[in-house]
Amino acid sequence: MSQKTNHDEIVDALDDEDSAFGAVADDTLSKRERYVRALDRNIVAPARIVWDDLRARVGLAIIGIYLFMGTVGPKLIDPPRTGDGPRLEGAFETWAHPLGTDSLGRDILASIVHATPNMLLMILAGGIFTTVMATVVGTTSGYLRGRVDQFIMMVTDVVMTIPGLPLVVILAAALSPENPIVIGVILTINAWAGLARSIRSQVLAVRENSYVEAAKAMGMPTRTVIRREILPNIMPYVLVNFVNASRNVIFASVGLYFIGVLPYDTIVNWGVMIDLAYQGGALQTTAAAHWLLAPLITVMLLSFGLIMFAQGTDRMFNPRVRARHSSSGTAEEPDEETNSTPATGGALK
């Protein structure tokens, strides 16, 4: 996001106020125009950039499938039951059990689908917890500097030095959480610290920009300065890390279910499925291989989708790329870069 853009925002904000800045705007934008621009800037342009990128499209498609599986899927497919089919029927053998059955005759596709809602909740909870914590801590500390910064960073460093996995294992054993949201948060209990530190360093750079200086000079409250001037600049970084945090939640939860640290009462969880398949000897006999492979591929595919999406969104925040896609309604051409509309300003540095 450019300097001019931010400046526009300040103007917008102060629009109605009786101030020196307010007087400048002879040709004030109408409300509608402002909405259109906001829509352009925040949704349409990013979406177009994302859609332009093959990786992001693939990623989105995969994530879409999982979202579908997690929302509509359980309504379409009956929950898995013991004795649904014969023991250990192979994959792709019958329509009744497209992915086969496990050692108790439960349908594997149904198990995977019915595990999805909780997995998505867990992933979302972990991702949001990490990024929100890191962003709040990082920006506050980076923007305020001084003693507050020192204190917050000291705490952050302490949290960062606690080894993550053992801590999670102990917490999981002590609390025996079963709510997916709680599990998501526990799994990322200290993952925010590293991210908070990197965000802080980004903020340290951003806060030296003149428009931040200007905003402060105008007497904007700290909160507003952070929200309006600082955050938009670090958003790309935060988003990419949100996706990475989500991936880590998947791996951590599957791993902990597999080693039996997290309690479970049903098999509808991918990690539990992997554990049961392993215990059932899927490594020893091909008769049970599909039982192990199905949840493994499910986990890998979601992770792959998230990586693809993260890489695609990376481009979204690249100002050069973004400029090309910034206006709505017109067919964009690569050369348009030089004729960019005032909305994003020609003020690319």
Added chain:
Amino acid sequence: MGDSSLPTGKEPVRLNRRRLLQAAGAAGVGSIAGCIGGDQDSGNGNSSSDSTPSDDADFVDQPFVSVETLAIDQMHFNSYNQDNFAYSPGYLVFDELIYYQADVSEYQPGIVTDWEITDDLVTLTVREGVPWHGGEEVTAEDVARKLKLGVYDGGTMGRFTSAESIEATDEYTVEVGLEVPVSEEIFLSSLKGDSMDVPEDPYQEILEDFEDGGDGVTSNGEGLADLTIDEPNGTGPFKYADRNEQELVLERTEEHPDAENINFPEYRFRYFENNQAQWQALQTGEVDGVAILHVPPEIHDGFPDEVKEYQITPNWGAGVIFDHEHKHFGQREVRQAIAHVIDREDVATSSGPRTKAPVDIPTGIPGNFEVDDEIPANDWLGDRVDEYETYEGQNTDRAADLLESAGFQKDGGTWHDSDGNPLQFPIKAPGGWTDYVDACQVMVQHLSDFGIEAEFVARDEAAFFGEDVYGDGFDVAMFQWTTAQAYPYFNFEFMLDSPDQTDVFKYPDEIELPPVGEPDGAEEPFVSADELEDLLTVETGSDEEAELVQRLAWAVNYDLPVLPIQETVDQSFVRTDNWDVVGPDDSDAQVDWPMTYLPRVGKLTAKSE
């Protein structure tokens, strides 16, 4: 398992728990893939060089490697202390008093070579020439010590004799005075599973403390059930030599009379964490034999031809136990409803397609594997077999009637009691025991379909015993209903009047029971202890015996102190690439366990090439 939480266990119970631990075979729920077991020759080098190879030309310098699911460095050799007792190695380090051939139901001599049983006296003859590994010879005094400790420890023998009546009359003769006449069947069954594992030091001190009216503690203050022995003074053909974290090494005892049948110098037990790791080790040849291991058919199909399987019918099986003080499961109707809902056939075929048989009629009598299209357990019921409730399973109408009669109502798909509390419970089992886990999951399915909110909770093995079953932390759990004894008395004792059942699971001493086969008849008081005592002393094969068995079976069938679900066949394995061994048809292969008993009789030997 916390010792403090243990009841003062009677003998059968103690043995059962030990067996239960072993039977399911896997330790702990944690199962990280990866290197388990270590090298084939992991650093126990000193032992083989110490033992003097026999002069015999057939002697082969290779160890027999078996498995152990307990942490090797925590294992100990005091059989009265359940916590980490070295169960499998114990079969080699100690001689049993007698051995039982399951296929022909016959007893073979061990330390006790002969027995003569009259109405008021049992005379036991002790084998000559068996040395303690410490040097002394095993005498009648040692056998008497073992029997007396069994009585003080609450064993079945205490029901028909007392410690004062047990006496070594000469070096190789022990006499047991009987207070009531017992059958040979009962007397020998009560010896089964006892091994010669109580050397004078430290057990004489414990016995004397008992005799002085104490609780059986040593001068160091260690009780019988807390004592740990790291380097046992044993009596078996193999003696303790060495151990590290991964492996226990036993050495052939030259002086043992059976040693001439053994042509290899060492027996090793290697640590494996769970069933899966043992399957792999057996498949790859990392181990030579496993005493008990649950192996599902698809895994068995993948075993190479060298792996020889022995199936033994151990009169052992899993069932559902209840906390009888629970406001729901203390009610007979609720237990009956659960029994009507659970489809035992489905549970058995799911959890062990090759090796489990559903209990035909839940009476507590073992013998549910079909023989010539007949169920041996039902023979005891005679003509009255049709009068017992079969609890077919999936009989939701009957179950619903029962719950309604007990004041429950179905509301929103779930049964609620009259206070509006849902009928729900976690059913617990150790997570690493794959057959138990499978069985629980199937039962939970049946119960949930009916509207009882059961959920399966996989527990760590130590937590299951320490915190749940013996720590008063369960409502419903998967446990044993058997005692590894063929004669029905022992199961009845366990289910109706054992310390486990009355002290831990809170089953009442006295219940109200209608007459056999008449569930609607007038209920009368039924005191299990009295009926059991009658059965203990009745003449075997008499009509009176059958009548008593039928009454006790009715108590189990109608009141369901424990719900018997299935019976199991033990699977034992020996690899034949380096070993000559007899097949499963040999009666000696039907003694617990082929890999520990067959070497004694020269039917498991190292190949000489």
